[in-house]
Amino acid sequence: MxxxxxxxxxxxxxxxxxxxxxxxxxxxxxxxxxxxxxxxxxxxxxxxxxxxxxxxxxxxxxxxxxxxxxxxxxxxxxxxxxSAEDNFPGYIFIPKDSYTAYEKEEGATGFEYQSIFENNFAGGAFQISLLTLRPGARRQQVTTSAYEYLYVLSGKLQYQLEDKTFDLSEGDSLFFDGNIAHVPINHKKNTTVRLLVMYFFGELSR
Missing domain, CATH: 1.10.260.40 (lambda repressor-like DNA-binding domains)
Incomplete structure (x- = not known):
């Protein structure tokens, strides 16, 4: 090539x-x-x-x-x-059994990611993922060279952005610059948390 x-x-x-x-x-x-x-x-x-x-x-x-x-x-x-399919008929149906599991941080415990959909836009790219946090899920704070938007599908969690902590529950959203160190925390011992996470790689209009 x-x-x-x-x-x-x-x-x-x-x-x-x-x-x-x-x-x-x-x-x-x-x-x-x-x-x-x-x-x-x-x-x-x-x-x-x-x-x-x-x-x-x-x-x-x-x-x-x-x-x-x-x-x-x-x-x-x-x-x-x-390579992905080079064909857009005006809509995309994505059955749940087509979601692609992937690992984001080696050594993280209880973090399960599935990629739902991704594509590019002028000046960048985006990815939509489903994140499942098992009881006791843990990892260190990380940074991402992207903007992140998350929506809580089910469960309750705490989300840390450096020294700030947000209590989130079903239906809550959070949008932030991924260059801020961050980590979601599931303190519940018997409850699984599910989040929809969108990553925007590139510059956004301010």
Whole structure:
């Protein structure tokens, strides 16, 4: 695949963006490399690589090509795994059994993500996910290079944005800049919380 066609593939809007991080993580582990090893050969900081693998940041095109090259992956193979259907009839029906489970943070406990739908818009991309928080779910605060909107489908939880804490229950919403360190907390011992989460990658009008 030539550089021009690679650029076309990235810009086409028909790549499943949430798979980028998971694919990089899979190939890295298949090569027996740790994040620090990949950082050493790519010159990309391990913290940034971690955010890319966890879907907290979309890599720039040069960064993505550098990672692919250093992992020894054929670009056509990598982009083939990201391809989505190039057909929009004016509507999209998404049955629940087509939702795609994916891992966002290695080491997180009780966090279950499913990608419902994603696409791009002028200047960025968006992804809609279903997040299930099991009783006792836990992880550290993280940041995301995206704006986030969440809607509580069921259950009650606390949502921390750095030093602020919001008590949320069914029907409540929260919109925030993902660059603020954040974490949802399910304190209930026997209750599962379900959230609809939308990620907006790119600049929004202010």
């Amino acid at each position: 030539h550089e021009e066609s690679q650029q076309d593939a990235v810009n086409s809007g028909h790549l499943v963006y949430h798979r980028i991080g998971g694919l990089i993580r899979r190939y890295r582990k298949e090569k027996g490399l740790k994040l620090l090893d990949l950082s050493g050969v790519t010159g990309i900081k391990s913290a940034m690589l971690s955010k890319i693998e966890n879907g907290r940041m979309l890599p720039t095109i040069p960064t993505l090509f550098t990672i692919i090259q250093k992992l020894g992956i054929k670009t056509e193979t990598f982009f083939a795994e990201l």
